[in-house]
Amino acid sequence: MLLSEKQEALVKESWELLKQDIPLHSFRLFTSILEKAPGAKDLFSFLRDTDEIPQNNPKLRAHAAKVFRLTCESVVQLREKGGVLIGDATLKWLGSVHLQNGVLAPHFEMVKEALLKTIEEGVGEKWSEEMENAWGEAYDHLAAAIIGEMQAEA
Ligand code: HEM
Numbered sequence: 001m002l003l004s005e006k007q008e009a010l011v012k013e014s015w016e017l018l019k020q021d022i023p024l025h026s027f028r029l030f031t032s033i034l035e036k037a038p039g040a041k042d043l044f045s046f047l048r049d050t051d052e053i054p055q056n057n058p059k060l061r062a063h064a065a066k067v068f069r070l071t072c073e074s075v076v077q078l079r080e081k082g083g084v085l086i087g088d089a090t091l092k093w094l095g096s097v098h099l100q101n102g103v104l105a106p107h108f109e110m111v112k113e114a115l116l117k118t119i120e121e122g123v124g125e126k127w128s129e130e131m132e133n134a135w136g137e138a139y140d141h142l143a144a145a146i147i148g149e150m151q152a153e154a
Pocket of ligand 1: 043109
């Protein structure tokens, strides 16, 4: 499947906005993930021992930033090549990390909803159905690739 140039531009444009305040959007992403999946809290080492979502935790920020960044990169790959092509080694590593941390396939759907909601809040009036679809499709491809590696390793 190929994404259009317009979709790629929409994702890049929104990522430029979100990048300006990673701590805020990371915090919102995790707030939204835990609203949808309270049980996911204990999967994350940095949330396990706390009742609150830490405001400026480097690991929390890193996870959120990677989800945003890799999804954004997969948009470019989907447009240029029609598939998610992050390096095989990276994909295997992503599969292992999630498998070892007890992440399950349905968690990816919850994170997707939380991601889209966070982007919607983050970009304000620039939000559109087309932007939502572009992020959503790129995320689905990336998530399917990670889940595929998790299943191959399990
Ligand atoms: C760890 C990316 C989805 C839960 C990681 C790491 C990366 C990553 C890069 C390693 C962080 C590091 O050690 O440097 C992604 C991407 C995702 C995704 C790109 C989606 C496209 C999810 C989902 C869950 C999840 C759906 C479950 C709710 C975790 C957990 C860890 C982790 C529990 C270990 C964190 C820790 O305790 O240090 N993820 N992730 N991830 N991810 Fe994800």
